[in-house]
Amino acid sequence: MTIEDSPLFCSTELARRIECAERQLIDAATEAARLRSGAASFVLPVAGGAACFAEAGSPMNKVVGLGFGGVPDDEALSEIEQAYTTRETPVQVELANLGEPAVASAFTRRGYQLVSYENVLGRSLSGDPQPVAPPGVEVRACDDLSAWLDVVVEGFAHPDDQGVVSHEDFPREIVERAERDMEKAGATPYLAYCDGEVAGGAGMRVADGVAQLTGAATAPAYRRRGVQTALLSARLSDAAGAGCDIAVVTTQPGSKSQQNVQRRGFHLLYTRAILVK
Known part of the structure; x- marks a missing residue:
């Protein structure tokens, strides 16, 4: 190692x-x-x-x-x-x-x-990580917020069944409004294209040297084609360029999302307990 x-x-x-x-x-x-x-x-x-x-x-x-x-x-x-x-x-x-x-x-x-x-998983951004995308996949800064919302909401509506199932489930219109609010709160949207078609979306917000990776989702028809890898790679490169020293992401335990980010050098930092009254 x-x-x-x-x-x-x-x-x-x-x-x-x-x-x-x-x-x-x-x-x-x-x-x-x-x-x-x-x-x-x-x-x-x-x-x-x-x-x-x-x-x-x-x-x-x-x-x-x-x-x-x-x-x-x-x-x-x-x-x-x-x-x-x-x-x-x-x-x-x-x-x-x-x-x-x-x-x-x-x-x-x-x-x-x-x-x-x-x-909560994280990785250091030392070494200036470079963007990597599988053949046929391209990530661009979002110039169509409607397309971004559509693909992110569609992806969330059809989650992978790997790992611990979330205790929450939100209607489509609630997810869409929440994603709009996140964007207004400073989360920069990204779109991924697969052979020219919108295939996935994600967001990133920078605060105090921390790059928060938010809202990553892939349309069901384009899963297992490297879309999330490309979105993750592009955001890590931009985060390093923005002067961040660490990138973090929140996932469900044992989920496909956790597996994907661990393959890109993320490690488990800590766990949040969800308490409800």
């Missing part, structure tokens, strides 16, 4: 950076939803993280970024729970296992239950 192949060590400081970037993304996407629809959205800062509500049924409705800024007190948690209850939405918390253990205890004491996990 070479030094370049060695797993990236994730310190609590690196996890804090990544979770901070995640909080900023969900915060900004929630604000984009508010501006788009005028819905009763909210972002409530709490112990270094944030409780976010974009609109009914949105994947942005969750508490993120906790564990690196102290332990939330009961008053703050009661305020958050009341805000979600008023909107008839369960409280969902994404909690990194590298955060303060006392934060998890604060939620379990209040009756939160563990419902799932998600993995």
